[in-house]
Structures are given as structure tokens and as C-alpha cells.
Amino acid sequence: MTESQRWFFLIFALVMAGLVYLLAPILSPFLVGALLAYLSDPIADRLEAAGLSRTTSVIIVFIAMTAIVVMMFLLFIPKLGMQIQLLLERIPQAISLFENQVLPWLMSTFSLEASAFEFSNLKSILIGDLQKTSDIMAQLLGGLTRSSMAIVAWVANLVLIPVVTFYLLRDWDVMMDKVKRLLPRNIEPKVSLWARECDEVLGAFMKGQLLVMVALGVVYAVGLWIVGLDLALLVGMIAGLASIVPYMGFIIGIVVAGVAAFMQFQDPIVLGYVGAVFIVGQMLEGMLLTPLLVGDRIGLHPVAVIFAIMAGGQLFGFVGVLLALPVAAVIMVLLRHLHEGYKSSSLYASEHKNDTEQSEPVVNDN
Structure with missing residues (x-):
């Protein structure tokens, strides 16, 4: 890579990072669509290899994804919401169960004092926090219903995701080939x-x-x-x-x-x-x-995944979470090649050579 190419790609990376930071509020549907297109592209490629046209393959994959999403919203999301509400109601009961049954056994078995455990304050604080959580959700939903612009933005994002997914999936291979030619x-x-x-x-x-x-x-x-x-x-x-x-x-x-x-x-x-x-x-x-x-x-190593997602969320919010894994993959590949370059460089080889020379015995001609 020439010096001018290095400067070009460095400036390009900085400009792209700045654009992501500035355009983060509107990038979410495009990144979600790109993620769905990336995940479903191998399936479309297999259907295309079986003799179907690219558009027909994309339509079949798109209908299947849409059916899965609709089924999740109709069957699983309401059930999951009910179970979360049930869990919130049972947390105080769990504290009472521990306080009335488990705690006496611990105290009698390990000779612990009752003053070391005080759950009344914990229970009151926890119940208060759960009530505040419900109030916050009610205020949030009320604010969304009062703000027509917020509703329009949510609906626009939801509509954009399948549209972006369809077109990116249809032209995925063409776009990758054009990037390669550039x-x-x-x-x-x-x-x-x-x-x-x-x-x-x-x-x-x-x-x-x-x-x-x-x-x-x-x-x-x-x-x-x-x-x-x-x-x-x-x-x-x-x-x-x-x-x-x-x-x-x-x-x-x-x-x-x-x-x-x-x-x-x-x-x-x-x-x-x-x-x-x-x-x-x-x-x-x-x-x-x-x-x-x-x-x-x-x-990716699990710890690297967790760190990448947390770092992306801290720096760029939800957009950073969506970009975390691709960026982490690129960094991992670059570090791997950097490590290979270091192992084959004169810096690493010279140190190894010096250690070898020092370990060789000195022969006395006398």
C-alpha cells in the first residue's frame, strides 16, 4: 500500500465514523435491514443455485422471514410480556419465602445472628422500584401516544426495515462485486x-x-x-x-x-x-x-463479543450495538494478521537471534 493510499483509507475511516456518529438517529432501520440481508443471503444463494432467479429466491426468503416475525409478535411477545409481569409480581414473594423458610435454616445450621439479615428494607425498596418501573412505562407510553411525531417515526422505521432488507438482499452480491472492483x-x-x-x-x-x-x-x-x-x-x-x-x-x-x-x-x-x-x-x-x-x-471469543457490544452501546447507542460485531470481526482479523506480521518481522526475529547467540557456548581457541 502506498503512502497516499494509507492516508486515503485513514481519512475515509474517520469520515465514516463521523457520519455514523452524526447520523446515528436514522441509521437503525438501515443497519437492521443490512444485518437481516447478510444473515439470509446464504439461503437466497442456495435457492439461486438450485435454479431459481435471484428475485424469486429473495421473495421466498423474504416471505419466510416475514412469517417468522409475525408469528413471534402474535404468539411469543404477548406471552413473554405476561410472564415478565408475573415475574415482577413474584419477586416480593421470593424474598418472603427466603426470609421465612431458607433464612431460619441458614441461621440454625451455621449459627448466624438475625441482625445480620434485614430484608424488610430490601422488600420495601424493591416493591417501590417495581412500582416506579410501572409508572415510568406508563409515562413513556403516554408520551408516545401524545406525540404524533414519535409514532410516525416508529412506524416509518418499522416500514423501512423490510423495504431495506428486500432491496439489499436482492442486490447483495452485485454490491459486494462493485465494492471489490472499486x-x-x-x-x-x-x-x-x-x-x-x-x-x-x-x-x-x-x-x-x-x-x-x-x-x-x-x-x-x-x-x-x-x-x-x-x-x-x-x-x-x-x-x-x-x-x-x-x-x-x-x-x-x-x-x-x-x-x-x-x-x-x-x-x-x-x-x-x-x-x-x-x-x-x-x-x-x-x-x-x-x-x-x-x-x-x-x-469471536465470548468475552470479546460482550466487550464489543457494551463498548458500541456506550459510544454510539443502539447503532453501536448493531455495528459492534462486524467491527469486532474486522479488528480480530487485523490483529491476527498484525500478530503474524510481527512474528515474521525483524523485530521478533532479531530478539530470537540474540537469545540464541547468547545461549551458544563460547569456544576457547587456547
Whole structure:
């Protein structure tokens, strides 16, 4: 890369970052549409390879995505909202159960003093916060209904997402080819290699790990529903989302589900059923879901994913959250090549050579 090309790409990156910062309030539907198009492009490519035209393939994929979204809004979202409300109502009951049954056992077993535990203030504060949360939601909904511009903005964003998704998905391959042709010829092979590696990283996570998370959420929710837990859908989705970090979903899910099941049934036997659900889910993840959906592809490290999402949200809000994973993938690929360049550079080789020379014995000619 020449000096002028370095300055050009540096200035281009700074301008793009500035535009993202300035245009963040209107970028959300476009980024969501681009994300959906990226995730569904392999399916459209397979349909196109089977003999269908690109437009027909995109229409089929688009109808399938629309059906899934509509089904979620009609079936799962209302049920999930009801379970969240039920959870908020049961939190004070959980504190009372701990205070009246678990705490006396702890005090008698470990010889603890009652003054070390004071739950009356905690309960009053918690109930007050839950009431404030309800008031805040009511004020927020009231403000949205009073502001016609806010409603128009929300409706416009919701309408834009499927429109942007459709057109980006239809022209995805054409746009990628045009971007490739715009690259300077001397750096195009290297950039194309980096782009393929970034796609591999994103594909391993977004097209693999996210599917594993959704599948685990469904497995946990169905298993807990068979057990009879009222909060089966909510706990299952929480455990599935927490599976972004290995074993975190299992730990969080089994603890939350165990507490919820004990509160609902007051029977220790049910805890065994809950444990069996999560053990089966963990076995399915290790033996079926991860090998099938992720395989041996290299994805983003879970800690890197969490940090990227939090950093993106802190810097650019919701737009930063949407951009976090692609930017993290690019940074990971660049760091990998930087590490390889360092290992083959004179800086690393000279240090190794000096250490070798110092370790060689000195031969005395005398």
C-alpha cells in the first residue's frame, strides 16, 4: 500500500465514523435491514443455485422471514410480556419465602445472628422500584401516544426495515462485486482475503452461535413447559441468550428456573426435573447443536463479543450495538494478521537471534 493510499483509507475511516456518529438517529432501520440481508443471503444463494432467479429466491426468503416475525409478535411477545409481569409480581414473594423458610435454616445450621439479615428494607425498596418501573412505562407510553411525531417515526422505521432488507438482499452480491472492483488493484487480493476471513468470523458467530442460542432457548422453554413452570418461556429465553458465554446459560438458567419452580410448586422433587431439562439441553449443545451449526469454524471469543457490544452501546447507542460485531470481526482479523506480521518481522526475529547467540557456548581457541 502506498503512502497516499494509507492516508486515503485513514481519512475515509474517520469520515465514516463521523457520519455514523452524526447520523446515528436514522441509521437503525438501515443497519437492521443490512444485518437481516447478510444473515439470509446464504439461503437466497442456495435457492439461486438450485435454479431459481435471484428475485424469486429473495421473495421466498423474504416471505419466510416475514412469517417468522409475525408469528413471534402474535404468539411469543404477548406471552413473554405476561410472564415478565408475573415475574415482577413474584419477586416480593421470593424474598418472603427466603426470609421465612431458607433464612431460619441458614441461621440454625451455621449459627448466624438475625441482625445480620434485614430484608424488610430490601422488600420495601424493591416493591417501590417495581412500582416506579410501572409508572415510568406508563409515562413513556403516554408520551408516545401524545406525540404524533414519535409514532410516525416508529412506524416509518418499522416500514423501512423490510423495504431495506428486500432491496439489499436482492442486490447483495452485485454490491459486494462493485465494492471489490472499486478497491485499488495492488491491495485488492489482500483486502479480499481479509473480507473472507471477516465473513468467516461473523458467519461462525452470527450464523452459528446465534442459532445455537435460539435452539437452546427453545429446548429450555419446551422442557420447562413440560415440567409445568409458569415462567417457562421467559426463563428459557434468558438461558438461551446467556449461552453466548459457554456454560453461563446453563448456570443462570438452572438457578433462575430452580428458584421459580420451588416458589411455584414448593416441592424439592421438581428441582430434579428442572436439573434434568438443563442437563439434556447441555448435552444437545455439546453433541449436536454446536457441531452441526458452528462446527470447527473460528468465531469471536465470548468475552470479546460482550466487550464489543457494551463498548458500541456506550459510544454510539443502539447503532453501536448493531455495528459492534462486524467491527469486532474486522479488528480480530487485523490483529491476527498484525500478530503474524510481527512474528515474521525483524523485530521478533532479531530478539530470537540474540537469545540464541547468547545461549551458544563460547569456544576457547587456547
